Amino acid sequence: MRRLLLESIGKKPVTLEGPVASDRATQELAKTLDDLSRRVLGRSLAIREVDAGSCNGCELEIHALNNPVYDLERFGMKFVASPRHADVLLVTGPLTKNMKIALERTWRATPDPKWVVALGDCACTGGLFAGSYACVGAVKDAIPVDLTIAGCPPRPLEILKGLIALMEAATRKPVTKGAEPPPSPLDR
Amino acid sequence: MIARRTLDATAWTACAEVLGRGKGELMALFADQNRVHMIVRDPREQSLEHLCFECEGGRFPSVGRYHAPAIRLERAIRDLFGLEVDGLPDSRPWLDHHAWEVSAPLSGEQRAPVSCPDYAFLPVEGEGLHQISVGPVHAGIIEPGHFRFTANGETVVRLEQRLGYVHKGIEHLMQGTTLERASQLAGRVSGDSTVAYQFAYARAAEMALGISAPARALYLRALMAELERIANHLGDFGAICNDASFVLIQAHATMLREEVLQAADNCFGHRLMRDCIVPGGVASDLTKESIQTVRALLDNIVPRFRQLFAIYDSTASLLERMLTTGIVSNELVTRFAAGGHVGRASGRNFDARRDLAYAPYDKLSFEVPLLRAGDVDARLRIRISEIEASFSLIRQILDSLPSGKIKNDLPAAKESEGFAFIESFRGDVLVWLRIDGDGKVARCHPRDPSWFQWPLLEAAVEGNIVADFPLCNKSFNCSYSGHDL
Numbered sequence: 001m002r003r004l005l006l007e008s009i010g011k012k013p014v015t016l017e018g019p020v021a022s023d024r025a026t027q028e029l030a031k032t033l034d035d036l037s038r039r040v041l042g043r044s045l046a047i048r049e050v051d052a053g054s055c056n057g058c059e060l061e062i063h064a065l066n067n068p069v070y071d072l073e074r075f076g077m078k079f080v081a082s083p084r085h086a087d088v089l090l091v092t093g094p095l096t097k098n099m100k101i102a103l104e105r106t107w108r109a110t111p112d113p114k115w116v117v118a119l120g121d122c123a124c125t126g127g128l129f130a131g132s133y134a135c136v137g138a139v140k141d142a143i144p145v146d147l148t149i150a151g152c153p154p155r156p157l158e159i160l161k162g163l164i165a166l167m168e169a170a171t172r173k174p175v176t177k178g179a180e181p182p183p184s185p186l187d188r
Numbered sequence: 189m190i191a192r193r194t195l196d197a198t199a200w201t202a203c204a205e206v207l208g209r210g211k212g213e214l215m216a217l218f219a220d221q222n223r224v225h226m227i228v229r230d231p232r233e234q235s236l237e238h239l240c241f242e243c244e245g246g247r248f249p250s251v252g253r254y255h256a257p258a259i260r261l262e263r264a265i266r267d268l269f270g271l272e273v274d275g276l277p278d279s280r281p282w283l284d285h286h287a288w289e290v291s292a293p294l295s296g297e298q299r300a301p302v303s304c305p306d307y308a309f310l311p312v313e314g315e316g317l318h319q320i321s322v323g324p325v326h327a328g329i330i331e332p333g334h335f336r337f338t339a340n341g342e343t344v345v346r347l348e349q350r351l352g353y354v355h356k357g358i359e360h361l362m363q364g365t366t367l368e369r370a371s372q373l374a375g376r377v378s379g380d381s382t383v384a385y386q387f388a389y390a391r392a393a394e395m396a397l398g399i400s401a402p403a404r405a406l407y408l409r410a411l412m413a414e415l416e417r418i419a420n421h422l423g424d425f426g427a428i429c430n431d432a433s434f435v436l437i438q439a440h441a442t443m444l445r446e447e448v449l450q451a452a453d454n455c456f457g458h459r460l461m462r463d464c465i466v467p468g469g470v471a472s473d474l475t476k477e478s479i480q481t482v483r484a485l486l487d488n489i490v491p492r493f494r495q496l497f498a499i500y501d502s503t504a505s506l507l508e509r510m511l512t513t514g515i516v517s518n519e520l521v522t523r524f525a526a527g528g529h530v531g532r533a534s535g536r537n538f539d540a541r542r543d544l545a546y547a548p549y550d551k552l553s554f555e556v557p558l559l560r561a562g563d564v565d566a567r568l569r570i571r572i573s574e575i576e577a578s579f580s581l582i583r584q585i586l587d588s589l590p591s592g593k594i595k596n597d598l599p600a601a602k603e604s605e606g607f608a609f610i611e612s613f614r615g616d617v618l619v620w621l622r623i624d625g626d627g628k629v630a631r632c633h634p635r636d637p638s639w640f641q642w643p644l645l646e647a648a649v650e651g652n653i654v655a656d657f658p659l660c661n662k663s664f665n666c667s668y669s670g671h672d673l
Contacts, residue, residue, distance in 0.1 A: 001436070001499045014443060049329045053354045055669045057379025057460055062329050063423070064449070067442035081327035097287040098353045099332055102324045128372055133293045134357035153379070155459060 015071045019157055021165035028147055044076045045167050048086035048110065052103045053093030053135060058120040058153040062090065070156045077163060083109040088166065089143075094122040094129035095136040107143045115146045115166060119159065124148040192238040200241045201249045203228070208254030213525035214640075215609075216618050217251060217261040218633040219269045221296060224248045225620070225633075227607075229525070234543055243271055250275040257524045257640055268359070270295040280308065283352040283672060293360050309348055312338040317345060320654065324353045331668035335657075342653040347646045355672040362632040367393055367467055367598070370629045374619060375462050377634045378670030383409075383416040384612030385634060386465040388619040391546065392632075393467035395606030396623050397599055403590040405469035406547045411482070411585045412452070412461045412470075413610070414578040419448040420613040421571040421578075422493070424665050428568055429500065431658040432509040440496050444489050451485040454478065469595030479586055490579055497572050510565035514648040514660035517562060526644055527615025527637040529570040530664055534562035540611040552584050567663040574613075601627030612637065614667065636670030 049062055065072040072078065080086050083106045095103065107116070118139040121127035126137030139145055149162040195203065207214055207228065215236070216227040226239045241248050252259035253275040262273045263282035270292025273279075284291065286304045312319075317338050324332035334350040358377060362370045374389035375382045387409050394400055401409070426441025449459040455478040456464045464471050500506060520526075521534040531538060539556040541549040557573035559566040607620040615637030624630040641664055649660050 001503065004436070004440070004495060004499065050325055051329075051331050051354070053356055053669075054331070055376040055379040055382075056331055056667065057376070057382065057462070059329055059331065060380060060423070060460065064442070064446060067446050068439055069443065069446050079329060083325070093354065094356060096354055096356055098285040098355055099324065100287065102332065102353070106325050128369075128376060129356045129358075129361065132357035132361055133288050133290050134355050134360075152376075152462065153460070155453075 014068050015074070016069055016157075018075065019161045019164065021168055022158070022161035025147055025149070025162040025165035045078075045088055045163075045170065046080040046086045047077055047088045047090050047163075048080055048083045048106070049090045049092070050083075050103055050106050051093055052091050052099045052123070052139065053096035053129070054120065054122060055093075058092035058123075061153045061156050061159060062092075062119070064156040065159060070160055072160070072163070075160075075164060075167060077167060083107075084111065086110050086114070087170070088115045088117060088163075090117045090119055091139045091143075091145075092119050092123050094126045094132070095139050095142055096134055097136060098134070100136055100142055103139075103142060113170075115170060116143055117147045117149060117162065117166065118145045119149045119162075120154060121150055121152045124150050127152065190236045190238050192240060194240045194242060197241070197249050200239070200251075201254075203239060204249070204251040204254040204258070207251065207258075210523060213522075214251070214255060214257050215525060215616075216620065216633070216635045217258050217265070218620065218635065219265045219271060219294070220622065220631045220633075222246070222271075224265070224271070226251065227618070227620075231538070236544070246270065247272040247274055249273075250277070252276055252278075255523075257643070260643065261639060268292065268294040270299060283355045285352055285355075293357065294363075307350060309336050309350075310346070312346055314340070314345070316340050333668050337654060337657070339654055342655070344649050344652055344654055344657070347649045347657075349642060349646060351642065351668060352672050354669045356669075358673045359631075359633060362629050365629055367601075367623070367627065367629065370621075370632055371466055372463060374632070374634055377673065378636060378638075378667040379460065379462075380420050380667065381416070381612040381614060381617060381636075381670065382460050382462045383412045383465060384610045384617045385619065386463070387413055388608045388610040388617045389621070389632075389634070390465050390467045391608035391610065392606040392619045392621040393598075393623070395608065396604040396621055397467075397601065397606075398604070399468065399596055399599060400547075401469040402593050402596055403548075404473075404592050405594045407585050407589050408470045408474055408594065409465050410548050410552070411474070411582060412456065412464060413612075414581050414585070415448055415452050415482075416461060417613040418575050418578045419445050419452070420665075421575050422448065424662060425496075425500075425568065425571060425575075427665075428510075428564065428659060428662045429506065431662050432506055434503070434506050437496055437500060440492070444493055444496075447485060447489055451481050454481050466595070468598050469593075471595075473594050474589075479589070482582065482586060486579055486582060493575065500568075507565065509656070509659060510568060511561075511563060513564045513656050514652055514663060515561070515563045516644050516648045518560065520644055520647055521562070524640045524644055526640045527611075528613070528641070529567045529574070529615075530641045530644060531615065532557060533559050533566035533570045535560040538616075540609045540616040544609045544616075546608065546610070548585070551588075552581055554581050564659050564663040601625070603630075614638065614665065614670075615641065617670075634670075634673070636667050638666040638668075638671040641666045642671060 213229045267284035320337040322335040332353040375386045422445040426438040430438035453459045518535040618635040622630040
């Protein structure tokens with residue numbers, strides 16, 4: 001182990017140079033993050049990932065963001081263990097009906113201001129599962145979505161570009177507060 | 189194609205009793221309209237048998253009554269097909285959480301949803317017990333499922349799982365669709381095994397259509413399957429160590445995994461190699477440069493991987509967390525016919541690549557590792573040995589890669605059936621497929637290895653401390669999506 005550690009000191013970092021924010025994402029965010037109070041988060045975003053029916057392909061690529069090549073944390077973003085600690089919900093999957101209540105509760109447990117990113121084709125549109133008896137479809141049909149990142153699954157670099165755009169928008173642009181989703185029968 | 193027998197109720201029940209006495213392994217249990225199918229394996233004869241039962245009045249005799257591994261499968265059949273299972277010991281719903289606007293969605297008729305009382309977890313009695321309820325939204329970046337722990341102090345007395353949260357209705361979506369679209373759906377049953385599923389689906393379709401893929405395509409499929417296996421095992425190797433807070437191995441293992449995925453992207457145009465295997469062959473050829481990419485990948489990662497494992501193997505504080513943690517007995521893996529590293533770490537000597545040999549593995553040589561300890565450490569060591577075996581397999585594949593075309597045309601369809609077992613990194617994936625006269629999918633059943641591994645996780649964690657659950661869970665790494673369908 002000592003050898004590996006010593007070698008690592010002498011080596012150059014494996015980390016890729018950070019990408020610039022995706023133009024498409026910046027434009028999409030300019031539309032959604034408008035005309036309310038300006039909020040500065042000090043370039044720090046806490047992300048709570050919610051799998052709402054994904055095949056786990058998107059999760060694999062989200063995991064990759066934490067590896068030394070993409071190293072998400074150098075941008076001030078990190079994954080947190082609870083929605084109560086989160087600024088961003090990163091939602092994957094065609095929102096299965098069996099996960100709808102859990103997603104709505106997670107959304108409500110996340111303090112304002114908050115952003116929702118729908119990640120992957122399924123979360124954006126329902127993807128291949130649109131129209132299934134077991135799926136709601138796009139995440140935006142249950143909770144307000146601020147940014148979509150398409151792909152099946154999107155490559156880590158694409159996810160990074162989208163999240164960097166969100167980070168820049170969130171620290172610069174005004175914030176829209178989303179409408180509450182309708183109360184579910186199980187929430188009393 | 190294996191022999192298929194239709195049984196009456198007496199013979200069906202007799203077969204269940206035989207399974208219950210440990211004289212055979214249940215490999216699959218699924219319904220198709222009014223018929224129930226069971227695929228059983230005789231481990232001594234290494235033979236498969238396909239048994240059917242025609243339901244009368246929408247009922248069939250329970251296999252789970254005699255053979256516990258069938259219980260969750262029968263609960264799922266009940267939810268999806270509305271068939272009644274006579275004598276089923278656990279009649280609680282499984283995949284149906286009463287959130288759909290229909291009930292029995294695969295029954296072929298429109299049935300209104302039925303309301304249901306809250307899900308009743310199994311009762312636990314005793315002094316000083318408390319419950320810990322986890323999920324479906326977990327703390328990490330993992331799939332959703334609910335775990336109900338009952339603990340005495342730090343020690344887990346019982347774990348009960350509740351799954352079904354990621355049920356997407358895949359089998360329903362496959363019905364009546366084209367072979368191509370069903371292949372895409374098969375590739376999204378469990379994203380980490382997308383190659384294995386599309387491999388199994390393609391072979392099932394080819395068996396039904398009476399064709400085979402060209403030799404070059406067979407080798408390319410195996411190349412993808414081995415790259416997928418390496419990537420997943422590397423990811424889990426790191427993640428297991430990370431769950432014991434040993435971040436150094438995690439950091440390096442994720443880097444190795446990233447390099448495998450980048451090479452896969454470079455060669456096949458997709459990091460997870462999704463939609464690269466299609467019925468009839470593969471979607472794109474491997475160029476000479478790509479072959480060099482794969483060789484360079486191996487030269488680069490093999491020594492680094494071995495160095496990493498040497499660190500694991502010589503760090504006492506890390507081993508202390510892994511050894512004797514989460515033990516699964518040989519008796520249980522045999523009874524549940526648990527595939528993959530879960531079975532092989534507890535002495536079940538089965539690998540679909542060898543024991544249900546399919547091309548091109550019948551022409552390649554590889555070791556199937558086997559251990560008996562059945563703990564987290566053993567499951568990790570099985571994975572390490574499998575990565576080494578995959579390195580060797582990839583070299584053999586590249587050395588003997590046949591030339592020629594990569595896809596055969598599909599013939600006009602007729603009513604037919606096919607199935608295939610493929611060894612994914614997790615264990616044996618089964619795809620069973622029935623095609624109708626128009627060439628559309630009449631019924632497709634993808635069966636994930638997790639069906640026979642999830643229940644063993646409940647057993648593995650018993651008597652362990654709560655803090656060791658992540659280690660046990662990650663060493664299994666069952667698929668939620670593959671199970672929930």
